[in-house]
Amino acid sequence: xxxxxxxxxxxxxxxxxxxxxxxxxxxxxxxxxxxxxxxxxxxxxxxxxxxxxxxxxxxxxxxxxxxxxxxxxxxxxxxxxxxxxxxxxxxxxxx
Amino acid sequence: xxxxxxxxxxxxxxxxxxxxxxxxxxxxxxxxxxxxxxxxxxxxxxxxxxxxxxxxxxxxxxxxxxxxxxxxxxxxxxxxxxxxxxxxxxxxxxxxxxxxxxxxxxxxxxxxxxxxxxxxxxxxxxxxxxxxxxxxxxxxxxxxxxxxxxxxxxxxxxxxxxxxxxxxxxxxxxxxxxxxxxxxxxxxxxxxxxxxxxxxxxxxxxxxxxxxxxxxxxxxxxxxxxxxxxxxxxxxxxxxxxxxxxxxxxxxxxxxxxxxxxxxxxxxxxxxxxxxxxxxxxxxxxxxxxxxxxxxxxxxxxxxxxxxxxxxxxxxxxxxxxxxxxxxxxxxxxxxxxxxxxxxxxxxxxxxxxxxxxxxxxxxxxxxxxxxxxxxxxxxxxxxxxxxxxxxxxxxxxxxxxxxxxxxxxxxxxxxxxxxxxxxxxxx
Numbered sequence: 408x409x410x411x412x413x414x415x416x417x418x419x420x421x422x423x424x425x426x427x428x429x430x431x432x433x434x435x436x437x438x439x440x441x442x443x444x445x446x447x448x449x450x451x452x453x454x455x456x457x458x459x460x461x462x463x464x465x466x467x468x469x470x471x472x473x474x475x476x477x478x479x480x481x482x483x484x485x486x487x488x489x490x491x492x493x494x495x496x497x498x499x500x501x502x
Numbered sequence: 503x504x505x506x507x508x509x510x511x512x513x514x515x516x517x518x519x520x521x522x523x524x525x526x527x528x529x530x531x532x533x534x535x536x537x538x539x540x541x542x543x544x545x546x547x548x549x550x551x552x553x554x555x556x557x558x559x560x561x562x563x564x565x566x567x568x569x570x571x572x573x574x575x576x577x578x579x580x581x582x583x584x585x586x587x588x589x590x591x592x593x594x595x596x597x598x599x600x601x602x603x604x605x606x607x608x609x610x611x612x613x614x615x616x617x618x619x620x621x622x623x624x625x626x627x628x629x630x631x632x633x634x635x636x637x638x639x640x641x642x643x644x645x646x647x648x649x650x651x652x653x654x655x656x657x658x659x660x661x662x663x664x665x666x667x668x669x670x671x672x673x674x675x676x677x678x679x680x681x682x683x684x685x686x687x688x689x690x691x692x693x694x695x696x697x698x699x700x701x702x703x704x705x706x707x708x709x710x711x712x713x714x715x716x717x718x719x720x721x722x723x724x725x726x727x728x729x730x731x732x733x734x735x736x737x738x739x740x741x742x743x744x745x746x747x748x749x750x751x752x753x754x755x756x757x758x759x760x761x762x763x764x765x766x767x768x769x770x771x772x773x774x775x776x777x778x779x780x781x782x783x784x785x786x787x788x789x790x791x792x793x794x795x796x797x798x799x800x801x802x803x804x805x806x807x808x809x810x811x812x813x814x815x816x817x818x819x820x821x822x823x824x825x826x827x828x829x830x831x832x833x834x835x836x837x838x839x840x841x842x843x844x845x846x847x848x849x850x851x852x853x854x855x856x857x858x859x860x861x862x863x864x865x866x867x868x869x870x871x872x873x874x875x876x877x878x879x880x881x882x883x884x885x886x887x888x889x890x891x892x893x894x895x896x897x898x899x900x901x902x903x904x905x906x907x908x909x910x911x912x913x914x915x916x917x918x919x920x921x922x923x924x925x926x927x928x929x930x
Contacts (some may be wrong), residue, residue, distance in 0.1 A: 417545030421552050499558035 410437040410445040414498040415485065427490040429498075435461070435484045442486045446496075453491040460485050505580055512615040512800040515586075519576055521605045526565075526572065533568040534561075562601045569599050573607050588613055590804020612802040619855050620796045626915040627792055629785040630926040634773035642769045643746050643762075646754050648693065653739040658709045665691045666705050667737035673730040687736065701733070708735045780927040787929045789910060794849050801847045809843040809850075810836050857902050860909055864901045866892075872901065 415430040423430070433442055439457040446454050464480035490496070504520040534556055539549040541556060556564075573594050581588060592611035599605040659666060668690060672683035692702050700718035708714060714733045719726045744750050751765035759765045814832065818824050826832070856862075869891045877884040891897045919926075 415545070416543075416555070418547060418550055420545075421555070499555065 410434050410441050411449060414496075416498055423487070424495070427492070427494065428487050429490070429496050430485060430487045433459070433484050433486045435482070437484070437486075439486075443488065446488050450496045452494045452496060454488045455491050456489045458487045503576070507584075510610075513612045513802040515588075515611055515613055517577065517580065517609045517611070519573075519580070519605075519607055519609070521572070521576070523602065523604055526605055529568055529572050530561075530565050533564050533571075537564050565601050566599070569597060569605060572605065573597060573609070577609050586611075586613065589802055590808070612804050614802065614851060615799040617797060617799045617851075617855075619852070619859055622793055622796070622910060623913050624915075625789075625792050625796075626917060627785065627789050628917050628919045629781060629788075630921050630923075631781050631918050632777040632921060632924075632927070634770045634777065635922070638773055639766055639769050642773070643766070644743075646750065647743040647746060648691075648741075650744050650750065650753060652742045652744075654742055656738045656740040659692070659705055659707060659738055662692050662702075663741045663743065664705075665689055665739045665741055666708070666735060667739075668705075669734045669736060671732045671734075673732065677730075679732060691741070693741070698729075701731075704733065705735070708738070710735055710738055777927070783929050784927050785916075786907060789907075789914065790849060792914075793852060793910070794845060797848060797852060799848070799851075801844050801851070805847040805850070806840065806843045807836075809846045810839050813839050813843070853903065853906065856906055856910075860906065862902050862905050862909075864898060864905070869901070 410433055412432040412434065415432060417430075420428075420430045429446075431442070431446070433445075437445070439459060442459070443454040443457050446452065462483050462485050464482045467478045467480060469476045469478065503522075503525055504518075506518040508516040508518065510516055534553060537560065538551065538553065538556055541551050541560065542548050543551050543555070543559070546555075577592065577594070580586075588611040590612050592609050594607055594609050596608040597605070598607065653665060656664065666689070668688055670683075670685045670688055672680045674680050690697055690701065690705065692705060698716075698718050698720070700716050704714045704716045712735045714735070716729075716731045716733060718729055720729045744753075746762055748761045751759045751762045755765060755768070759768060814826070814835070818826055821827065870888065873884050873887040873891055876882070877887050880887075891901065
């Protein structure tokens with residue numbers, strides 16, 4: 408699996424795109440340098456900064472005949488990259 | 503926008519429309535705005551998806567959907583502007599569009615053919631007329647005598663004035679009796695014209711209990727088939743006809759007529775009315791045929807099909823469950839009814855022009871007068887008839903049609919031909 412798993416296209420991230428910030432779901436083992444390189448290579452842009460965070464997996468509850476079963480979605484890593492002035496990424500061009 | 507109208511035939515037209523991307527854009531923008539509030543994408547609240555994302559993700563499908571609307575709207579506006587009145591259902595064909603490119607499409611539609619009304623005053627139509635003759639009056643008297651006859655058991659048939667009750671059984675082709683074909687207690691009147699002469703001949707001189715064999719060829723539609731019967735005589739009745747006298751006249755008329763002469767006069771009057779009605783119907787049919795024959799324009803196919811639809815609806819309405827009978831071949835029926843439907847469609851177009859040209863309108867006062875006359879004739883409440891004529895489009899059309907027929911009859915050349923040939927009164 409590559410470093411960039413999928414771009415995050417949400418209301419909040421669309422707003423951030425105005426300041427050249429784009430978010431991705433990335434491999435949990437990837438570090439900021441690897442993420443920056445992966446983005447630069449894939450979208451042919453220059454990354455000026457990378458911020459990462461681990462998103463905690465949500466708790467999922469299921470009611471079964473044996474009672475209430477609780478489970479948990481896995482944690483995942485989000486990366487927000489900032490591009491050099493004047494550069495943009497069109498996620499939808501690659502969708 | 504570029505619009506070209508091609509004349510394919512007298513009634514068929516093709517409208518070709520080319521629209522540039524700039525002309526399409528406002529329609530698309532409107533479609534995006536309308537679609538936006540209902541779009542749901544993960545990561546966005548409903549209705550909050552940014553327009554550029556909508557365009558990127560759904561643009562093509564929204565545009566394709568909008569194209570149908572654009573073509574319909576454009577065609578509608580164009581026919582309104584150009585005062586075109588298509589008949590039937592126009593069909594949009596050959597839509598050529600890809601997102602980001604101009605749109606071109608073609609609409610096929612039919613219009614009423616353009617034709618000039620011809621002078622009908624020179625038309626000459628023969629009108630067959632027939633006056634009741636002595637034979638017909640006598641035949642009617644005989645029919646009344648038969649209805650009022652008395653029957654008396656007789657041992658033997660001796661002449662025409664007998665009715666014989668028999669059991670009948672058919673022979674098969676090998677000459678064996680077919681038990682399943684047995685019909686018991688059939689009453690045969692020897693005076694009846696419909697009865698096969700061979701049967702009548704075979705029954706002459708028979709007594710109760712006699713068994714007779716009869717063979718003859720039976721005409722059935724357009725073919726004949728051989729019939730071989732065994733007849734067993736069960737009962738013989740002598741038919742005693744009442745005299746054609748004043749007593750008969752009183753009896754059959756419930757004392758309305760006191761003498762046979764009065765009855766004969768009434769029969770003559772009835773027969774004359776009957777023949778006058780038949781004569782009028784045949785004449786009307788011939789007159790319309792002569793008028794339609796004058797025109798040689800093509801009839802719109804959609805009109806022909808809609809006339810055939812009415813025939814099929816009529817056929818359905820005559821069925822108990824208002825469904826076509828099982829095995830009814832609609833396609834075959836449509837093909838066979840086509841000739842009549844084309845004629846009918848042509849007459850409808852001609853009639854419409856006639857009504858416009860002759861400025862035929864039915865005023866309220868006229869409707870009132872017609873309702874009054876019909877009310878007495880049909881014994882229906884006048885107010886109900888009045889309401890029917892004023893609200894029913896069909897009834898009003900019928901009144902206009904009647905008026906038109908009157909005008910035509912008054913203006914063409916009519917040659918009355920007296921005839922005893924009954925076939926002349928059949929309506930084609």
